[in-house]
Amino acid sequence: MRVLGIETSCDETGVAIYDSEQGLLGDVLYSQVKMHAEYGGVVPELASRDHVRKLLPLLDEVFQNAGLEKGDVDALAYTSGPGLIGALMVGASTGRALALAWDKPAIGVHHMEGHLLAPMLEEHPPSFPFVALLVSGGHTQLVQVDGIGQYALLGESLDDAAGEAFDKAAKMLGLDYPGGPLVAQHALQGDRTRFRFPRPMVDRPGMDMSFSGLKTYTLNTANDHRDNDGRIDDQTMCDIAAAFEEAVVDTLAIKCKRALQHTGFKQLIIAGGVSANQRLRERLEEMVVKERAELFYARPEFCTDNGAMIAYAGCQRLMAGQHSGLEIVTKPRWPLDTLAPL
Amino acid sequence: MSKEYRIELPDEASMVAFGAKIAQATQGHGVIFLLGDLGMGKTTLSRGVIRGFGHQGSVKSPTYTLVEPYEVNGKHIYHFDLYRLSDPEELEYLGIRDYFDEQALCLVEWPDKGRGMLPVADLVLQIALLGYGRQLSWTPQTALGQIMADKLMS
Numbered sequence: 290m291r292v293l294g295i296e297t298s299c300d301e302t303g304v305a306i307y308d309s310e311q312g313l314l315g316d317v318l319y320s321q322v323k324m325h326a327e328y329g330g331v332v333p334e335l336a337s338r339d340h341v342r343k344l345l346p347l348l349d350e351v352f353q354n355a356g357l358e359k360g361d362v363d364a365l366a367y368t369s370g371p372g373l374i375g376a377l378m379v380g381a382s383t384g385r386a387l388a389l390a391w392d393k394p395a396i397g398v399h400h401m402e403g404h405l406l407a408p409m410l411e412e413h414p415p416s417f418p419f420v421a422l423l424v425s426g427g428h429t430q431l432v433q434v435d436g437i438g439q440y441a442l443l444g445e446s447l448d449d450a451a452g453e454a455f456d457k458a459a460k461m462l463g464l465d466y467p468g469g470p471l472v473a474q475h476a477l478q479g480d481r482t483r484f485r486f487p488r489p490m491v492d493r494p495g496m497d498m499s500f501s502g503l504k505t506y507t508l509n510t511a512n513d514h515r516d517n518d519g520r521i522d523d524q525t526m527c528d529i530a531a532a533f534e535e536a537v538v539d540t541l542a543i544k545c546k547r548a549l550q551h552t553g554f555k556q557l558i559i560a561g562g563v564s565a566n567q568r569l570r571e572r573l574e575e576m577v578v579k580e581r582a583e584l585f586y587a588r589p590e591f592c593t594d595n596g597a598m599i600a601y602a603g604c605q606r607l608m609a610g611q612h613s614g615l616e617i618v619t620k621p622r623w624p625l626d627t628l629a630p631l
Numbered sequence: 632m633s634k635e636y637r638i639e640l641p642d643e644a645s646m647v648a649f650g651a652k653i654a655q656a657t658q659g660h661g662v663i664f665l666l667g668d669l670g671m672g673k674t675t676l677s678r679g680v681i682r683g684f685g686h687q688g689s690v691k692s693p694t695y696t697l698v699e700p701y702e703v704n705g706k707h708i709y710h711f712d713l714y715r716l717s718d719p720e721e722l723e724y725l726g727i728r729d730y731f732d733e734q735a736l737c738l739v740e741w742p743d744k745g746r747g748m749l750p751v752a753d754l755v756l757q758i759a760l761l762g763y764g765r766q767l768s769w770t771p772q773t774a775l776g777q778i779m780a781d782k783l784m785s
Contacts (some may be wrong), residue, residue, distance in 0.1 A: 455696075501692065505670045
């Protein structure tokens, strides 16, 4: 089955064509990150307008790249939640309209299901069951995955998502948006042992997390090292970035280890924007070796939002005979554990 | 409004406890602005308020969703975080007016980003750094806010 996937839940417009026999045939993406950078974050209404502007040209492009006539797919999949309502509406209404025009079935896909299935697009995919760490600017969740649609929440961040904590720490250190990759870049030059930040909630049982307190810690450490003009020297800045990154990564690793031990599973997948963090991957690789488990992740461009993961997730459900009704449904809030199994 | 309302909160626990006091003082109605830099504890204080009504679950940062709604024991609480907002006009697209009815309590972080689109706050709370702890001060801006402000001092 050949499926067109459309992703517009936040600030990336992604379109891809996935074929269950031939794999990925085309994948194009437009990122609004540069546009939002001047505001230091995503601007919901701007995001929607930009999706409207970019989506149709991207659709042309993906069919052209795949060497296919426009509409030469068996079905469509579009992200219907969770996300920004206006942004979701663009993808969902376009997907539904094309499905009607081409007389093809279509399905609304859960954005996070897309992310957690993204490693399936790689050459050595994991097999069910596995533990998934979904970690991005908007989410930090540990999920037990028994099969497609069979998800149980093991733990989550009780306050800030890990990616959000990265962005805000960056802002406190005077770095640009998006701050996560910049903090990681500075951390590379930093001494990871000069400062030691706390690992929140690791002394308590369970797999819930909290990253809000690390902001306060970052702020206090930065303020303790400002000169008379309020500036921090470059090395100290890098050292703080390293201490911050180490605290987040270590906390995530401890919670992932607990999740593996709790479930008895031997496979861990990481997905979402923060899963591209190099230090996180290193730290998790060390941990899974000790646990006699294996780590899986998607290629960097499929860690962040993309159309390929939506085409893939939609394809699995469509092949099982599922599809959505003709009405345009978007769900800005949509708990992952309420999805239907295959 | 010459009276100064101020309290020192040495740690997170005292911040959360004071949140519960705010919950009591508001009875679940009104508009409260929360001012203070990144990392001052606005979301921590909000967690105290929302838990103060009996909410058991987590209180997530609304930075990426802009607003998180709660319904606890018949009270409606909306927790806003306008940090990412670039233009107050964005609030119009979010249907902002619907949230600020008298039946709800609205906690608004980074209200400056929504200037011109937000109603007058009953109470403005400011959190500032004091050593490694925090100083909380508040200013009533309406008659309802005056009642809240006095209750918080008692």
